[in-house]
Amino acid sequence: MGLLLxxxxxxxxxxxxRFEAVTDTVERGVGVTLRVRALHLAxxxxxxxxxxxxxxxxxxxxxxxxGSHPAFFAPGLDYGIYCFRAxxxxxxxxxxxxxxxxxxxxxxxxxxxxxxxxxxxxxxTASNRx
Numbered sequence: 001m002g003l004l005l006x007x008x009x010x011x012x013x014x015x016x017x018r019f020e021a022v023t024d025t026v027e028r029g030v031g032v033t034l035r036v037r038a039l040h041l042a043x044x045x046x047x048x049x050x051x052x053x054x055x056x057x058x059x060x061x062x063x064x065x066x067g068s069h070p071a072f073f074a075p076g077l078d079y080g081i082y083c084f085r086a087x088x089x090x091x092x093x094x095x096x097x098x099x100x101x102x103x104x105x106x107x108x109x110x111x112x113x114x115x116x117x118x119x120x121x122x123x124x125t126a127s128n129r130x
C-alpha cells in the first residue's frame with residue numbers, strides 16, 4: 001500500500017492582514033493625501049497588488065454617523081503603501097473605509113483606518129527634521 005502526498009495551498013485569512021496609517025495626523029483641507037500601509041501579519045512584509053474599491057471617509061470614530069465623503073485612490077511609488085485623496089473639511093478623527101481584494105484571498109476585506117485631522121500641523125524643528 002502506497003501513500004500519495006499532494007501539495008496543498010494554504011489560504012490565509014483576511015485577519016492575517018493589517019491596514020495602518022503611515023502618518024496618522026494630517027492637516028485639514030481639500031484633496032488631502034492619506035497614506036495606508038498594508039502588512040501581511042504572518043511575515044511582517046508589505047502586502048502588494050491589492051485591488052481597492054468603494055473608498056470613503058466619515059466621522060464615525062467621533063460618533064457622528066452619516067455624512068460620508070468619497071475618497072479616491074491615488075497611485076503611489078512605495079511598495080505596500082496605498083494612497084488616497086479625500087476632502088477633510090473639519091478637525092477631528094476621520095475613518096478611511098475601503099474594500100480591499102487581496103491576491104490569493106477568496107473574499108474581499110473591509111479596511112478601516114483612522115486619521116486625526118488638525119487645522120495646522122506644527123512646523124518642523126531642528127530636532128525632528130530629517
